[in-house]
Amino acid sequence: MNLKQLSHMLSLSQTTVSRALNGYPEVSEETRRRVMDAAKRHGYRPNPSARRLATGKSGMIGYVLPTGNAVDIDPHFVEFLSGLGDYARAHELDLVLSPADADDEETTYRRIVANRQVDAVYVSSPRPADRRLALVNTLGIPFIVHGRSEGFDFDYPYLDIDNEGAFHEAARLLLQLGHKRLALINGNERETFAIHRERGMRRALAANGLTLGERHIRSVAMTEENGYRAARRLLEENEPPTAIVCSSLIMALGVVRAVRDLGLTIPGDLSLVAHDDVFPWLRPENFPVPLSTTRSSIRLAGARVAERLAARISGLEEGARGEVWPVDLVVRGSVAGAPS
Amino acid sequence: MNLKQLSHMLSLSQTTVSRALNGYPEVSEETRRRVMDAAKRHGYRPNPSARRLATGKSGMIGYVLPTGNAVDIDPHFVEFLSGLGDYARAHELDLVLSPADADDEETTYRRIVANRQVDAVYVSSPRPADRRLALVNTLGIPFIVHGRSEGFDFDYPYLDIDNEGAFHEAARLLLQLGHKRLALINGNERETFAIHRERGMRRALAANGLTLGERHIRSVAMTEENGYRAARRLLEENEPPTAIVCSSLIMALGVVRAVRDLGLTIPGDLSLVAHDDVFPWLRPENFPVPLSTTRSSIRLAGARVAERLAARISGLEEGARGEVWPVDLVVRGSVAGAPS
DNA sequence: CAAATCAGCCAAAGCGCTTTGGAAGCCTCT
């Protein structure tokens, strides 16, 4: 059932039917009703390919997926996706994943924009002065950044959580408990979120006249193994930290294992706080010692990004609005006063 | 730069240029070379929307993503996706995720097929007599199932691992070590993979004149918490199992925690084997006691599914070919002889 | 009362590609 057939049944022109369906004003209310009715009854659905060719709009949002042998998509992605899907489902938006060589995403961005394959894109895990942002900004496709970049002379729309504030609060709590030697096990130091977290922690320390020594900060990919290694290195030093803040629950698993291996205890010998993106399959309250966390649901962020993308596509949202979500600090058993 | 302009520059018809580019025989080699050359030089890329409208082919593969508030996409998905991306990138295939209400995926399947949005789809986590299979089979779109279903009167193309064989081997090993009371912590019992695993284990037990009691099998969603709860229930019984086989590494985390909480040890009091889908962020060799596993890379499966989908789209693969991958049994420190 | 306005509809021209149904030119064969 296509437009031609439908308009023929109604003894109307394709023009009128099309306009009736798309809510244009130059069609009488009665006619519109007739058309809408017939369309529903016959299950008419405009062919998206044809519509796309005519309008250039695809009804899909895009994401350039970095891939490669050495590239692992991390599990945060799937939670974000869940949220995105929650919103997209309700609005019949589809998501297009365009796999790209992790070393050359630019070509792929250019392709999907030139081909008008998607109406908008989102960019995630940005770095300072991330070239992808500059690119999508000049390409002129609606976009939203999940996270933030820095060092640009233009503004851009984003959704981020207050990573600096979160880690500032976490560190402040530990300091109040009397800890003097804090350490940070961070994510990839080239990503902005990691920079912000470090900054928040340094700020808290500075306020107490302390600093974060070079040796007390580790930046690694967020795996259990890396968490373990980082923790061992830290804890086997001369003056080991009495508190660790850690950028992910998965790394925290490794930290807990290291602590055990060394015959230490949490929170007796070490206080631990980790960031929790709220995975359904791994919860901080179920750690051997319930884990204190800075918590922010990445899934909710996904839904919000989808919502804003939809708004930008339809012109409801404009400009470079940035949105920063506060982060909860949830205190559980893994923190205690500094050992004397 | 579109076809019209290009053909104009070359003083050729659009027909000829199109045919030259698409490798049709009715064009002289010299002309083809000229055309190819000019196309490359001017960076001509056919507009996919137009091509799609004309041919009905989209160059994309589809996946219907079940969503909903109570629905969690599990982290296996992202690993599978990585593999799929690895292949798709090299072949300029895009992936379309169509979020659907988890209770009604059918509507979405019908939509993407009717709209010709994708050239092929894959279906994952099938259940016995899964309606999605019957649907895509009758809808006539090329597809591949990741996993298997059962109870149909038709065959279908799939890629699966030998879940039954894997768990049979795992159980056999434990039996050889003298264990008599085995337990299974399985995934959702309604999915075929879980059924196969249970079957494999029962077969090994039966060969030794043993059975898997109702109380010694748990089927739950694969989270750390569920692993913990299942293990506690099992281990707090009168005659607790001396060995557990577990369907995922994430649940195994919970099992390990339960064992610790109860003051037991691995492998002294309990031998443990788990299935490992090969996550980069959580490795069995890094468990407190290195974990024995049945191992199969879900990422490689993703790449293979993409490859076969591409083959089916281009007509290179036909029929209902099923492919079953063997699973490695990797023995590490978490298994030992049964306690006396 | 003629002119101007307006609501409501339509025919046709795109969008950029593929594919059908020739046609021209050149050989070969009888």
Add this chain to the structure above:
DNA sequence: AGAGGCTTCCAAAGCGCTTTGGCTGATTTG
């Protein structure tokens, strides 16, 4: 020399939508 067969190209008809530029008849305006 004419018929038949290749090779190589082309014009034009789609694919199914949106949108431009009218056209008609009824209503308002000066």
